[in-house]
Amino acid sequence: MTLPIRLRLGAATLASLLVIGSAGASGRGPAERLKLEDVTALALDSLPPLPRDAGNVRADEPAVADFGHRLFFDARLSANGQVSCATCHDPRREFQDGAPLARGAGTTDRRTMPIAATAHSPFLFWDGRKDSLWAQALGPLESAVEHGGTRAQYAHVIARHYRQDYERLFGALPDMREVPASAGPLGDARARAAWNGMSRVDRDAVTAVFVNVGKAIAAYERRIGYGASRFDRFVAAWKRDGKAPADVLQADELAGLALFVGKANCTQCHNGPLLTNNEFHNTGIPARAGLPDDRGRRPAVAAVQSDEFNCRSRWSDARPGECAELEFLATASAALERAFKVPSLRNVAERAPYMHAGQIATLADVLRHYNRGPAAPAGRTELKPLGLAAEELRQLEAFLRTLSGGVTGPAGYLAPPSSHE
Amino acid sequence: MSFNTQRNKKPAWRRIALSAAVVAVTLGASACGHLHLIAGGAERPAAAEFGLGPRPSAAQLYTATLLPRQPLRLRQLETVPVRIADASGRPVAGVAIAVSGGMPEHGHGLPTQPRVTRALADGVYEIEGVRFSMGGWWQLTLAIESPAGADSVTFNLSL
Numbered sequence: 313m314t315l316p317i318r319l320r321l322g323a324a325t326l327a328s329l330l331v332i333g334s335a336g337a338s339g340r341g342p343a344e345r346l347k348l349e350d351v352t353a354l355a356l357d358s359l360p361p362l363p364r365d366a367g368n369v370r371a372d373e374p375a376v377a378d379f380g381h382r383l384f385f386d387a388r389l390s391a392n393g394q395v396s397c398a399t400c401h402d403p404r405r406e407f408q409d410g411a412p413l414a415r416g417a418g419t420t421d422r423r424t425m426p427i428a429a430t431a432h433s434p435f436l437f438w439d440g441r442k443d444s445l446w447a448q449a450l451g452p453l454e455s456a457v458e459h460g461g462t463r464a465q466y467a468h469v470i471a472r473h474y475r476q477d478y479e480r481l482f483g484a485l486p487d488m489r490e491v492p493a494s495a496g497p498l499g500d501a502r503a504r505a506a507w508n509g510m511s512r513v514d515r516d517a518v519t520a521v522f523v524n525v526g527k528a529i530a531a532y533e534r535r536i537g538y539g540a541s542r543f544d545r546f547v548a549a550w551k552r553d554g555k556a557p558a559d560v561l562q563a564d565e566l567a568g569l570a571l572f573v574g575k576a577n578c579t580q581c582h583n584g585p586l587l588t589n590n591e592f593h594n595t596g597i598p599a600r601a602g603l604p605d606d607r608g609r610r611p612a613v614a615a616v617q618s619d620e621f622n623c624r625s626r627w628s629d630a631r632p633g634e635c636a637e638l639e640f641l642a643t644a645s646a647a648l649e650r651a652f653k654v655p656s657l658r659n660v661a662e663r664a665p666y667m668h669a670g671q672i673a674t675l676a677d678v679l680r681h682y683n684r685g686p687a688a689p690a691g692r693t694e695l696k697p698l699g700l701a702a703e704e705l706r707q708l709e710a711f712l713r714t715l716s717g718g719v720t721g722p723a724g725y726l727a728p729p730s731s732h733e
Numbered sequence: 734m735s736f737n738t739q740r741n742k743k744p745a746w747r748r749i750a751l752s753a754a755v756v757a758v759t760l761g762a763s764a765c766g767h768l769h770l771i772a773g774g775a776e777r778p779a780a781a782e783f784g785l786g787p788r789p790s791a792a793q794l795y796t797a798t799l800l801p802r803q804p805l806r807l808r809q810l811e812t813v814p815v816r817i818a819d820a821s822g823r824p825v826a827g828v829a830i831a832v833s834g835g836m837p838e839h840g841h842g843l844p845t846q847p848r849v850t851r852a853l854a855d856g857v858y859e860i861e862g863v864r865f866s867m868g869g870w871w872q873l874t875l876a877i878e879s880p881a882g883a884d885s886v887t888f889n890l891s892l
Contacts, residue, residue, distance in 0.1 A: 580867045589866040
């Protein structure tokens, strides 16, 4: 914007005076009818405390989180020694990689997801096939195109490089002389054969180490949150002063906010302080050419119910009755076909490209997609064409940009651990 | 359902005023852009149809009352006790209840599969696993079966 600052302030002041003064006045735009109660639920200070992770009793221990911090950045936890969690979940880029498809040992079929505040999410991944942060962390570790390794290999890494830290936190490691260099139930034929050749006791001992690796990484990730954005400062000032501040959001951004909570229907799914309802919806995102059909949530409900590391599994610390999300999972709905997880919109401007395989390059393109509401390649889109004008789409984009506030974490957590740790 | 056996005798000025009010409400609603939210095709019922009950079932076999212990929130799994009484107000034990519902304006069902997990005393049953994933008009339908017969009741909730 090139308007001189006084004009911009004047416009913003005018907009906010209209917001204050005119409940129910006819002939005014949506920004003028915006009420504080429309927006407080979206503000960061409405975020409830971190929910307890019933499956991970160590999730809130700082020492376990510190250990997880080291594991998160350790590329030795991969078959080729070059892939750590941070390879794709780069803390300098909102813990993601800016690429349409994640690249580890190979290329995956999906976009890297950011990790901030994911402890508030009952299901992880675009299709929700994991029901805890610790179970999620174990997925890429044994995926051939991501870390590419096996749990036996990782147990050797722990024994070789982290024995003291691990045993202080989790107790004695198994006798690693009995454990093949690489073995696991999800590896290639050789790894699976090696796994099947191990005794049941040894397999359980190795899986226990693997589970603790996941739980430590999850304890670290739990502490990563979103920073307060200009939108949050706007809401905080409004609550504190009893009137909308004139100098925090510009007129276009305010108009975009009014559209967001109003006729653009965004808060149907992007509601709450993380601007996601954590549900799965089909929004008619086009398929990416060259990839297999991606059915999203539909097949994933069976996957999460039978996952080796889900809330009900023997590796989970959850007691009976503490796995309500699995207990009441909707499994049979056709609405799940090609439905994907609603991502948080916090810091969304920093996270191009968009959607589950990075299909949409810019925020402006995303908004045009929602405005058009095209038919879905499979299943049924929940979108209806919005009929918004080009200026309204620009206002929405301007508002979305006000949601950027960086990520937060304990001291040092947003960078690799220092070498003396 | 009640039947109006009296002929409509409103004077003309009242009819005109009523039409004007309907037009004004419609214009107001479209200025807010809410009219095109009604894409599932359903029309929002009158305010009296909303609430936690007591509410009679369709064939009047039962009366149901929702008894949440705290205000219903968005995005959280909720446990909602429901009291089932018979036509004369006596609590009914041993009913089977199936839960369904959704958002008629959006044309989608419930995001979870709630069910009754416990029967408490005095005809109260705990429905667990309800989640309201967004604000708006929700319907919760209870299909109730007992030796007295099968019937269903639908609650309209505004979250």
